[in-house]
Amino acid sequence: MKKVLILGAGFAGVDAASYLRKMDYDVTLVSNRDYFYIYPTSIWIPTHENEFKDVCVDLKELQRAHGFKLIIDDVAAISQAENSVTLAGGEIINDYDYLIIAMGASKMKAPGIENTLSICGAPEQSLKIRDALDALVEKGSGKICMGFGGNPKDSSAVRGGPGFELLFNVHNMLKDKGIRDNYELTFFAPMAEPGKRMGPQALKMMDTMFGKLGIKQHFGKKIKQFEKDGIVFEDTSKLESDFTMFIPAGDGHDVIKKSDLSTNDAGFIKTDDYSCVLNDDGSMSNIYAIGDVAALEGYDWRAKQGHVAEVMAKNTAHNIEQRxxxxxxxxxxxxxxxxxxxxxxxxxxxxxxxDEKRAFMLPLPVIGHWLKKGWGLYCRNSKLGKIPRIPGM
Incomplete structure (x- = not known):
């Protein structure tokens, strides 16, 4: 039985492990935390619609469901030349036939980033966002700013959707409490048209939605630094804020940047279309990179998303079996x-x-919220093997 070592237990890593176990591979999954975190549904933790535990799936439960081996530790180093992985605890693993890297990305660090919290950062930050919002609700008024940034070296390394979602949910929460008028909500981004990659119709609808909800917009100015009481821009203007939620652009993982793996300018691992890392002579190596850790090639509007990571995972398992x-x-x-x-x-x-042929945004009043809630339950239970996967997902 051939051995596969998988680094990372996000959408890509967990799916790769489950598919390869079905193909009877000996799979070891390494994760720096003991749970799989459902990031898309974490937007409801700050508004008390979800508890933290609702967004977590115990990796030991996933281990029992699929039969892979599990190591909870950080990855300290990866060597393609030596065919080895070193863990933070000191263990060196080099007895694998294939290595799948699914460690996600690091984040770009703007000056003063410690004065912000991110809904796409470490899972624990969702609780800190909740506490900060609770404090502002108790105060009775305030200025709340939320936004995201881009990576000039890799346009795919941006994740703005959760920022939009969280701000809309905060608006709705304050409205339900009858105190929305006491708060100034602002969405900010350094690019002139944030959300443009979703297409012209979506961009127009977002602008309409901001106006309808009374959410201010602050776009097109590069961020110089974050301060405790606001955001300072390149032209020295300042956006005052009592609480700032900011999603930094993705950047190459620190461990990957220090490795001998081939990367693009942003530090993401280069692969072929089959997610395989190629040797210097162009031949296929025994290493695959999937999810946010990989350089995503293609259209200008491409973006790193969970469903793309899942496709990479499924295809990688298939491709390994083919080889x-x-x-x-x-x-x-x-x-x-x-x-x-x-x-x-x-x-x-x-x-x-x-996609390459079309782009649209379809409003889903009321039912859309419950559809996403339902997806959260589907995600948890399908990954545990309790319900079938929807074909193509």
Whole structure:
């Protein structure tokens, strides 16, 4: 039985482990935390609609469901030349046939970033956001600013959707409490048209939604630094804020940048369309990179999303099996590149879709919120093998 070592237990890593176990591989999963975190539903933790435990799936429960081996530790180093992985605890692993890197990305660090919290950062930050919002509710008034940034070296390393969702949910929460008029809500971003990658229709609808909800917009100015009481921009202007939620752009993982793996300018691992890291001579190595850790090639509007990571995971398991059986029917991720999400607003949602042929946003009043809630339950139970996976997902 061939051995596969998987680094990272996010959407990509967990799926790769489950698929490869079904193919009877000996799989070891390494994670720096003991739970799988459902980031898309974490937007409801700050508004008390979800508890932290509702967004976590115990990795030991996933281990029992799929039969992989589990190591809870940080990855300290990766060496392609030595075919080895060193863990923070000191263990060196080098007895694997294939290595799948699914460690996610690091975050760009703007000056004063410690004065912000991110809904896409460490899971514990969702609780800190909740506490900060609770303090402002108790205060009775305040200025709340939320936004996201981009990476000039890799346009795919941006995640703005959760920022939109969280602000809409906060608006809805304050409105339900009857105190919305006491708060100034502002969405900010350094780019002139944040959300443009979703398509022109979506961009127009977002602008309309901001106006309808009384949410101010502050776009098109580069961020110089974050301070405790606001955001300072490159032209020295300042946006005052009692609480700032900011989602930094993704950056190459620190461990990857220190490794001998080939990366793009932003530090993401270069692969072919089949998610395989190539040797210097162009041949396939025994290393695959999937999810946010990998350089995503393709359209200008491409974005790193969970469903793309899941496609990479499924295809990688298939491609490894093909190699071991002498086949060459490899599957790539590029044909599956699209933007797909249900953008929640707290009392409804909008279905957003874009591929190379079309781009649209479809409002889903009321039912959209419950559709996303239902997806959260589906995600948990399908990964535990309690319900079948929806074909294509």
């Amino acid at each position: 071991d059986n002498g086949g060459s029917d490899f599957k790539g991720y590029h044909e599956h590149l699209n933007i797909l999400c249900v953008m929640d607003t707290g009392n409804g949602a909008a279905f957003v879709y874009r």
